[in-house]
Amino acid sequence: ETGVTQTPRHLVMGMTNKKSLKCEQHLGHNAMYWYKQSAKKPLELMFVYSLEERVENNSVPSRFSPECPNSSHLFLHLHTLQPEDSALYLCASSHLTGQGDTQYFGPGTRLTVL
Amino acid sequence: AQSVTQLGSHVSVSEGALVLLRCNYSSSVPPYLFWYVQYPNQGLQLLLKYTSAATLVKGINGFEAEFKKSETSFHLTKPSAHMSDAAEYFCAVSDPNTGNQFYFGTGTSLTVIP
Numbered sequence: 432e433t434g435v436t437q438t439p440r441h442l443v444m445g446m447t448n449k450k451s452l453k454c455e456q457h458l459g460h461n462a463m464y465w466y467k468q469s470a471k472k473p474l475e476l477m478f479v480y481s482l483e484e485r486v487e488n489n490s491v492p493s494r495f496s497p498e499c500p501n502s503s504h505l506f507l508h509l510h511t512l513q514p515e516d517s518a519l520y521l522c523a524s525s526h527l528t529g530q531g532d533t534q535y536f537g538p539g540t541r542l543t544v545l
Numbered sequence: 546a547q548s549v550t551q552l553g554s555h556v557s558v559s560e561g562a563l564v565l566l567r568c569n570y571s572s573s574v575p576p577y578l579f580w581y582v583q584y585p586n587q588g589l590q591l592l593l594k595y596t597s598a599a600t601l602v603k604g605i606n607g608f609e610a611e612f613k614k615s616e617t618s619f620h621l622t623k624p625s626a627h628m629s630d631a632a633e634y635f636c637a638v639s640d641p642n643t644g645n646q647f648y649f650g651t652g653t654s655l656t657v658i659p
Contacts, residue, residue: 435588462645473549474635474649487646521588525645531577531596532645536588 433457435537437522443543444512452507452540454522461527463505464534465497468519480505481527512544547572547640551650559658564608564623566653568636571617577639578619579647580610584632592634595619606630631657 435456444450456463465477479487480499494516496508505522519539525532552567570576577596581589593604600612606629610621619636636650 437588440586471554471651473651474647476646479646523589527645530645531594531639533579533591533594534645534647535591536581538586538588541586 435522435524435535437520437537437540439540440538441541441543443545444509445545446512446514448512449508449510451509452520452522452542454505454507454537456503456505456522456524456535456537458524458535460524460535461502462525462532463499463502464523464525465505465507466521466523468521468539474521478507509542512542514544517542517544547576547638547648549636549638549648549650551634551636551653553653554651555654555656557656557658558626560628561625564621564626564630564655566621566634566636566655568610568619568621568650569617570619570636570638572638572640574640575614578610578612579637579639580604580608580619580621581635581637582606582632583635583652589635592621626655626657628657628659631655 438453462481467475477491478497483499498506521539522537523534525534548571550569579594580592593602595602595612603609608623633652635652637647
């Protein structure tokens with residue numbers, strides 16, 4: 432595997448379910464990101480981890496819970512989601528969180544909340 | 546805070562014609578600027594980036610962009626469109642004052658007409 436991978440690619444869940452999204456980067460990077468991509472809206476940065484520590488949390492509801500056990504893996508734990516949470520969730524990584532470091536994106540998880 | 550404006554949510558060009566996708570940003574300091582492309586059911590792929598070196602930046606697939614500070618613009622161009630260029634294009638800015646937080650535009654969908 433190369434680059435940034437995400438699993439599952441598609442997920443359908445009810446509002447009472449608990450699920451997790453997984454992201455893995457094979458680039459040797461030290462920073463990882465979660466974004467939400469909704470139709471007709473700019474990508475929304477949700478969380479940033481640098482060297483496995485959370486450095487950014489952009490007012491995301493607590494029903495989204497990130498976890499970064501090491502610099503290669505990032506999870507997004509989901510519980511009691513709402514239909515408006517349906518979106519494409521993108522993971523990205525970069526060398527560090529330094530100025531202008533290119534972010535490399537995974538293919539995303541298409542989430543549908545019923 | 547930074548903001549990015551992409552004029553034209555949909556652009557159609559004929560195969561072989563010039564591609565011009567517009568991006569304007571707001572920033573009080575020289576930013577880092579990026580163009581990404583997203584093909585259906587895929588993540589974002591870096592086309593090119595500007596990091597205060599040459600103002601004309603060449604990227605992959607024949608694309609280039611010119612940084613114009615006086616116009617706060619970073620428009621993306623390609624001399625001759627190919628069918629495979631049909632995709633969603635995103636402009637992004639990284640604010641040097643906020644680490645590596647990216648601000649994305651709402652995207653421009655490019656259609657190439659045979």
